[in-house]
Amino acid sequence: MLQNVKFTNDVVQALSIILGALQPSSVLVLVDDNTRLHVLPHLKQAIGDATVICIPAGEQYKSLETVTKVWNEMIAAGATRQSVMVNLGGGTVTDLGGFVASTFKRGIRFINIPTTILGAVDAGVGGKTGIDFSGFKNEIGVFRNAESVIISSCFFNTLPIEEIKSGFAEMLKHGMLNSHDEFSRLIGTDLVKNDWINSLDIIENSVKTKQSIVTADPMEQGLRRALNLGHTVGHALESLSLKRGKPVTHGHAVACGLVTEAVLSHMTLKFPSEDLHLLATFVRDHYGAINITCKDYPSLLQFMHHDKKSRSGEINCTLLRQCGDFVIDNVVSDNEMQTALDIYRDLMGI
Template sequence: MENIIFTRNVKGVLEQALENFIPENIFILADTGSNKYCLPLVNLEKIKVENKIVIGEGETHKSPESVLYIWKILSDRGAKRNAVLVNIGGGLVTDIGGFAASCFKRGIKCINIPTTLLSQVDASVGGKTGMNFNGLKNEIGTFSMPEKVIIDVSFLKTLSPRQILSGFAEMLKHALLAGGEHFEAVFSIVPEQIEESRWIGMIEESVKVKYAVVEADPQETGIRKALNFGHTVGHAIESVAIEQGVELYHGDAVAYGMLVELYLSTEKMGFDSGLYEKISQHIRQIYPPYMPLVPEEDLYKLMLHDKKNEQKGVNFTLLRQPGEFSIDNYCSREEIMKALQVLSSQ
């Protein structure tokens, strides 16, 4: 994890990372929110005002139009192959900025400064980039590792409780995949009760879980698929919310997705049903109630578009127990529909 830096001095670390770049070749990407609340914490004199790129907030801006806008400014400002794009913001910014950088002039460097809990523990780590397309979440993207990821928990002060919960869902996922003491520790807490001094250690432990899986399978041909636990269903729910203009946080969708995929795990992998009930109760206490957006059949059709599907049906990562996962499990329409109905009925 040498390219991931945990700090309380983001400005100093970034200044050092940019020492070898001339100002004309340093570009910064933010959305309207991170531009207002987070950029002042960085405040680098070396970055030219004309080289700052600001896009809109929200999933509707994780779009081809935003990518074209980023490329246009890079091109108009004469960005060279040895330029660097500094992405400051949540997962939308690090995902779309990483994608734009990976394609511009066949690839320029990028540095991710994740400012949300979600992006700190998930989106900014692992080299996945992308944008939404044709109503589907992250339909277009690349694998492209950032030059550095700088994680500073000071940014968490700028977040609402709902945004903290969104990132915490990924921490719950990592805990389920890791098992052991990490599982027990994460599932014993409620995010709003965590003291600020504890966040950096918890974030680092969560990142370690993801990084170990990514390092073993950087191109997602094998066990990295485990990191999609909760996302096969979660992305379908999220795609519907985007299409309908409903405000739904990524973590909400993933939390609901984990409940569905844990239920499938009890049915197909022998995951302990009593433990499933305890986990389900804990998640439902933390997250808002699941409100079905569309009939289960519509969610199933969206799942058929999931990138992990390599044969007929829908491909899931399932758990035998916390810390013991199984990839490439194809579930039938009937099994999925039953699990979705359980989610809706509780």
């Protein structure tokens, strides 16, 4: 089922039209501390006297405790099955808000308005909702589509540069899955100077790449694993950094994961050397390396063997023949991975 996604920088008008059509008995708006201050005031005209529910900002609050608090506030606000929830925020707000709405009275309708690039191109569309539980990311959740998603780039110019980079890594991934043209266009972007108001089209292309994959495989039975490109190595780098007490952003880890998996793609599927070098240069210049030595390899391999997407403990990667031509479910040996990590270090100058 293709999700209803509206691309626009006139969010007030889009939201007014959508809410008008849904005719909810009441509207609940879920925000975090940041979006309550910086985004909510601009949407007053569309949401009127909706009940605003605020959660603390930060992934550490994507928890059952927060969910319980939000359910209770919904009850206190007299929400019914005909109520509509508007999730206004980054991935934490849309993931948690989608789960809360999907389980309240066995499911009420919800609208996602992602306010970060990562939220727009990744979490906000695709029907994955969830929370972290017992130390595992997204361990509890359901698949359920938002009634509508409003994608706008008007929130992005004021994002911290680290947040922009984090989201852009997922765009880079989508670009590589989509086509060589899209890949070239993205690595021509200057992340520091880019004017996002005028970049709604590249956001739209990115979301549509994700949608076309998700629509073909909503429950993650197969094809959807394409979206794991860069993430087998990326998750391992993210976990290693966390273990060292020097956490990196998800996007930074994914960017370095994309480089390493492009190396693997080159080694096993003849992914063009030229594109590999273009990618590595872009990532080195915009993100910098995540520093690893060969002493870190055993830890990294262990994380990869225990990845959620792994089946029977093998290292599983999505790889590319070239941009736009991906192959899911490649089993990678420990030796191949170590070689790829060696080359990643060379390419990144560490």
